[in-house]
Amino acid sequence: MISPIISNTFRFLFLALLQVVVLNNVGLFNLFNPYLYILFILLLPFETAPFFVLLFSFLLGLSIDTFSSTDGMHTIACTFIGFIRPMIFLIITPRGGYEHQITPNLKSMGAPWFITYAIIMVFIHHLILFNIEVFRLSEFFITLARTALSSLFTLLLIILSQYLLSNSKKR
Amino acid sequence: MRNLGIFFIRYYSFFLFLFLEVIAFSMLFNSNNYQSASFFNSSNKISGKIFSISSNVESFINLSIVNDSLSIENARLKNQVLTERYSNKINTGVYTDTSMSFQQYTYIQAKVINNTILKRNNYLTLNRGRIHGIRKNMGVICGDGIVGIVKDVSDHYCSVISFLHKDSRISAQLNSSKDFGSLVWDGLNPKIASLRDIPTHVKVKIGDSITTTGFSSIFPENVMVGKVNSVSQKDGDNFFEVSINLSTNFSTLRYVYVVSDILADEKIKIEGGRIND
Missing domain, CATH: 2.40.10.340 (Rod shape-determining protein MreC, domain 1)
Incomplete structure (x- = not known):
């Protein structure tokens, strides 16, 4: 078993690089653009102190901004979902609480819980990101459509990656 | 005082959140400053x-x-080189002064x-x-x-x-009539832009080419921009909105x-x- 610090550092670097080199160029008609990198924030262990969750979300957003010249847009959205993560845990507590699980991933928490969690986090992140990027209300409905479609794309990738990677690992 | 300390420690994540968001927002709003020291962009x-x-x-x-x-x-470019052309002009003895x-x-x-x-x-x-x-x-x-x-x-x-x-605004003109307007991108299709502020008395031909005006010090005059695709007018508006097929293929x-x-x-x-x- 790999130490959580090493595996999370590796995940941070891998997801950030994947996002800026590959996924920023993947999309269709300006509407679907996946932001898989927030999977890092989703998969931070339950026990991580809020201080570190916020700090890592901030750093992750900052590194994506650095590579895509977006001046703080990703940082704003990432820090926000890093902040609301504990509240979402409280809202969607599974029956029996969070006792023996370490990481909020699909395998340990089960598909319904994980997908609900992912939908909320991804949608809020994308909504903030796209609205800050456009920064005008006259295009609100187009932005909303882009948010919804991109969220679907991101969710699809998150769930796929969870199924592909969690089966090969033995804990 | 002690209670204040306890308050801050108890809600420290909220204050940290506020602090980080303030940094992020200041990055966003300072990005337009001319002198902004911007390390955090893709040119580093x-x-x-x-x-x-x-x-x-x-x-x-x-x-x-x-x-x-x-x-x-x-x-x-080869087609533009003068030596490739047959010229009818005879040398009349007037030389152009290159210092001018x-x-x-x-x-x-x-x-x-x-x-x-x-x-x-x-x-x-x-x-x-x-x-x-x-x-x-x-x-x-x-x-x-x-x-x-x-x-x-x-x-x-x-x-x-x-x-x-969303903020790009380029001064461009209709090639046939030289009427100019500002070229903006609507954000949907990377192949289509629209030319705004063309007065309604202008006859816009479909397929006419659009070039830059050279009013700014950014682009030289007559750089190709695209071709007119369609013309529309919003109700109560005194200007045409001309839809342009961009000649630049941004994806390749x-x-x-x-x-x-x-x-x-x-x-x-x-x-x-x-x-x-």
Whole structure:
């Protein structure tokens, strides 16, 4: 078993690089653009102190901004979902609480819980990101459509990656 | 006092959150400042290196498309060379004095190492920087048309605001009538832009070409922009909105030219420091 610090550092670097080199160029008609990198924030262990969750979300957003010249847009959205993560845990507590699980991933928490969690986090992140990027209300409905479609794309990738990677690992 | 301390410790994550968000928002709003010290953009050294590597892989895959576009451009340039033409003009003994004219625009060749077209605000990164003579607010064009405007410069790289951006506004004219308006991108299709503020008395022909006006010190005059696709008028509006098929194919952009205007500083000075696109 790999130490959580090493595996999370590796995940941070891998997801950030994947996002800026590959996924920023993947999309269709300006509407679907996946932001898989927030999977890092989703998969931070339950026990991580809020201080570190916020700090890592901030750093992750900052590194994506650095590579895509977006001046703080990703940082704003990432820090926000890093902040609301504990509240979402409280809202969607599974029956029996969070006792023996370490990481909020699909395998340990089960598909319904994980997908609900992912939908909320991804949608809020994308909504903030796209609205800050456009920064005008006259295009609100187009932005909303882009948010919804991109969220679907991101969710699809998150769930796929969870199924592909969690089966090969033995804990 | 002690209670205040306990309060801060108890809700520290909220205050940390506020603090980090303030930093992020100040990055967002300071980005437009002329003098902003911006390390956190794609023209810095680390991201430049990574994009160079990934673009090398990509350029190998796209080699044939790039070759085609370069050979087409070569042919077009060859057609413009005067010696290729048959001239009816006979030498009448009047010589042009070369001290009376000089080259105003020079072009710096650059390679695109990162590019997006799918967002509302798109940026490119080029492998040329300050030591090659690139400065902020220079225009970027390619063989087919306009590309964008330089935003940040480091020693070896520069980051460019693509024309596909919510704030891009480029002065462009109808080739046949020379009526000009401002060219903006609606944010949906990377192949279509719209030319606004064309008065309704102007006869706009479908298929007419659109070129730059040269009113700004960013792009030279008569750089191709695109062709008229359709014309519409909103209710109660005194201007046409002309839909344009852009001539630049942003999705296959590889080699571009950065336009350097020798007289840019002089022109900005006389216009009172304004930089208009």
